[in-house]
Amino acid sequence: MVTIYDIATKANVSPMTVSRVINKSGKVSEATRTKVENAINELNYIPNSSARSLTSKKSKILSLVITDITNPFFTKVARGAEDKAKQMGYSLLLCNSDEDIDKESDYINMLVSTGVGGVLITPSEDKSRKNLRTLNKYNIPFILLDRKIEGINCDAVHGDSQEGTRKILEHLINKGHRKIAIINGPLDISTARERQKAYIETLNAYNLPVHEELILQSHYKNKDSNSDISKLLSVKLEKRPTAIFAANNFIAINTIKELRKINIRVPEDISVVCFDDLDPSIDLNPFLTVVAQPAYHFGFTGAQMLIERIEKTAPPEFRKIVLPSKLIVRNSSAHN
Amino acid sequence: MVTIYDIATKANVSPMTVSRVINKSGKVSEATRTKVENAINELNYIPNSSARSLTSKKSKILSLVITDITNPFFTKVARGAEDKAKQMGYSLLLCNSDEDIDKESDYINMLVSTGVGGVLITPSEDKSRKNLRTLNKYNIPFILLDRKIEGINCDAVHGDSQEGTRKILEHLINKGHRKIAIINGPLDISTARERQKAYIETLNAYNLPVHEELILQSHYKNKDSNSDISKLLSVKLEKRPTAIFAANNFIAINTIKELRKINIRVPEDISVVCFDDLDPSIDLNPFLTVVAQPAYHFGFTGAQMLIERIEKTAPPEFRKIVLPSKLIVRNSSAHN
DNA sequence: ATAACTATTGTTACCGATAACATCAAAATA
DNA sequence: TATTTTGATGTTATCGGTAACAATAGTTAT
Known part of the structure; x- marks a missing residue:
């Protein structure tokens, strides 16, 4: 040494x-x-940055805490954050909380422990407040990405769940759909709440009835075990919805898989659309109609704001950036 | 504090x-x-782990250095490594070298600097030897994943490029293809060399001629700028290959995009297959025929070996694990 | 009862870097 | 020339934790 x-x-x-x-x-x-x-x-x-951070309490290391590393939305966020970090002479450490509050806590402790300079975080759920408080306590600046947490005052980069939901529902409504189901993420995540709210508001705006049975709960993660979806959808055959709005990409993928298991065709029998785009291979066979968020910019802008905060060049008041989303019509949505 | x-x-x-x-x-x-x-x-x-690692030189932090965070192969590796790390009480830091030797060096220095306990690394190219030597110098155990580096003696987890290449070429040959092109990654990456070697050997084994013009070079990354591919393929219209073997998933995606630009249909006009699977959305619209590697196990097994090395429970001699790959036939490959 | 041992707790020095202060020589000023 | 200023470098203490050794009290053996 x-x-x-x-x-x-x-x-x-x-x-x-x-x-x-x-x-x-x-x-x-x-x-x-x-x-x-x-x-x-x-x-x-x-x-030896251990020795260094022991005295100087400064570090050129940022961390990005995401909830699902296998989700292309987050890998694009990561790419954006990394590019900006690199450009400014910082390194970026990725932590994958897996939508698990305990894992998230472990990582936050680890980051505090190693003396990270700042954190970009997509909180796993509202309980994450505890972890953000920890960061505050240790004076580690952080930026909230994608999801909001009540009672935490900080810089943030969000998507426009309200607007995005409206756009994609209007797309379905224009295609003649009247019974549109939503399969949402957990309601302890702000984006899920916002998408649900916007879903109801949009239906109301178009004078469409809101059926409780058409509001389903799932999770944002990529695992198969939500056969409840298939159960629920197969039961109400007579009053089956003609379209499904999935609150994120993995929910859409799982939903379509479940539908196929019970021989319901997409989009012939039912249309499926969702929030967030898929990875580049979607181009090979354009399928899912989505509202895509500018994931790369989430990361890039977030990193920029974080570094400004670290280097004290940021304005004193906290900034809330809202990035627009874009409707991309492909083949999973058809006329009713 | x-x-x-x-x-x-x-x-x-x-x-x-x-x-x-x-x-x-x-x-x-x-x-x-x-x-x-x-x-x-x-x-x-x-x-305060800075203080701790300053004296004790031990750390419960592992790092996984991958070359492309947007590639589903690597995100699955990450997931596997993370699961094992977590299970054993370690944290996992992800670093994305972006196939760039300088970025890789920066990250290695950063990791040495922060006193990481061990490293799982997919070296960006043969020049990475330098970085591995650095790890050796600082007595940081590491495991080579996916790619080999000559002259470095360490534990390693690899896929079977030889076997995988043979399987997928045989699939094409069985479908009647005789003129099969390979679009490879850079030859300073071991997997590219092995796939090229296996490509030639397999063609020889089946008494098929090896045409130099059918051996193309690209890169493993996901960026569009390889229109050379389309140029090369469009030129030799008369002696165009009937099938293309792409050395990884992103090469395949890019290749198909380029083919479409010049109105060549897949698989009607030309079959395209590749190494490594795509993300779960492929299930929605099964398209690419691939040889898939057990990516999750790369990470899981690698992390296990690394932790054994760190905790000195590993056997003294270095272990080389070779994981098998599996042919998955989908719709991008047709009879000739 | 005393030596010898063991279990438990404390003291000191040090890891590598840096902040804060100290030193010293050369240059600027009075 | 004497004094102040400035530039360049060195010294010391410290960050938070732990290794190595020291100390103390309580047990056991002789």
């Missing part, structure tokens, strides 16, 4: 001078600077 | 005793243990 003491010895200066060269702080003569720099290069020195 | 000194004061013991309780090391009486534990809970203590 090479330390500044090794460098100091080699360059015949004090460790402090080495530190100054490394951090470009204080005054160092041109001559000693080159001496030290040569020593650093020769010995292949890597600063 | 709560420290063990605060706990010590509150519990009326020495800091060292607190440390012993936290680490379950040494002897502590039941009475003091509970006293300390209560203090810890009351004060909401989070250990």
Whole structure:
């Protein structure tokens, strides 16, 4: 392990001078600077950031805490955040909370523990408030991505769930659908609440009845075990909806799979649309009609705001950015 | 910031005793243990791992360095690694090298710097050897995933490029294809070399000619800029191949997009198959015929081996695990 | 009862870097 | 020339935790 003491010895200066060269702080003569720099290069020195953050409490490491690494929405967010971080000389650590509040807590503790400089987080649920408070307590700046948490005052980047939901429902309504079901995420996630609210409001606006049985609950994750969906849909054959609005991409995928199991065709028998786009392979066989959010910009903008907050160049008041979403019509939605 | 000194004061013991309780090391009486534990809970203590790793040089943090976070193959690897890490009480940090050796170096330095306990890495290219040497120098155990690097002796988990290539080519050959092109990744990545070698060997085994013009080079990443592919394919219209073997999923996606631009239909005009599966949305519209690798197990097994290495429960000699791949026939490959 | 041991707890030094202060020589000013 | 200022470098203490050793009290063996 090479330390500044090794460098100091080699360059015949004090460790402090080495530190100054490394951090470009204080005054160092041109001559000693080159001496030290040569020593650093020769010995292949890597600063020990444990030691560093122990005293200086600063760190050029950001973290992005997402809830599902297998969801293309989040990988695009990650890509955006990483690009900005890199551009500004920061590294980005990814943590996958898996929509699990305990995992999330573990990661937050770990990040506090290692002294991360700032956090971009998609909170797993409303209970995440506890974890955000922890970050506050340790003065670690953070940005809320995608989901809102009541009672937490901070910078945030969100999508427009209200507008997006309206757009995609109007698309269905224009295609003649009158009985539209929603399969939503858990209501302890803000986006699910907003999409549900917008769903009801939009139906009302078009004078369509809101049926309780057409409002279903699922989860945002990619796992198959929600056969309740298929059960519910197969039961009400006579008053079956003609279209389903899935609150995210994985719900849509699971829904379509379940529908197929019971031999209901999409879009011939029923249309399925959703929030959030799929990965690039969708282009091969354009299928799902979606409202896509600018995922990359969530990450990019979020990282930018976070770095400004860390470097104290951000305005004192917290900023709430709302990014627009876009309707992409493909083949999973048909005329009724 | 709560420290063990605060706990010590509150519990009326020495800091060292607190440390012993936290680490379950040494002897502590039941009475003091509970006293300390209560203090810890009351004060909401989070250990400072910078301080910790400064002395003890141990860390319960693993890192997974992958080359493309948007590739479902790697997100599945990540999921597997994370599950195992979690199960064993470790956290997993993800780093996305983006197939870029400089980014990779930056991340490795950062990881060394923060004192990571071990690294699972998919090296971006043969030049990564330098970065692996760095890990060796700092005694950080690592596991090579997916790709091989000459001259580096370590544990590794690989797929069977040879076998997988053979399987998928035989599938095409059985469908009557005789002129099969390969669009490969960069030859400074071991899997690309192996797939190319297996491609040639398999053609030889079936007494099929190997045409130099049918061996194309691209990159494993998901970006569109390889219109050279379309150029090359459009030129040789008369001696156009009847099937294309893409060395990974993104190459296949890009290839098909390029083919469509020039109005070549898949699979009617040309079959396209590839290594590595796509994300779950492929199930909606089964399209690409692939040889899928057990990505999740890459991560899971890799993490297991890494932890064994860290905890010194691994056998002294290095282990090379080869995981089998599986042919999944879908609709992108047709009879010739 | 005393030596010898064990269980439990405390003390000190140190990990590598940096903040804060100290030093010293050369340059600027009075 | 004497004094102040400035530039360049060094010294010391400290961050929070732990390894190594020290100390103390309570047990057991002799």
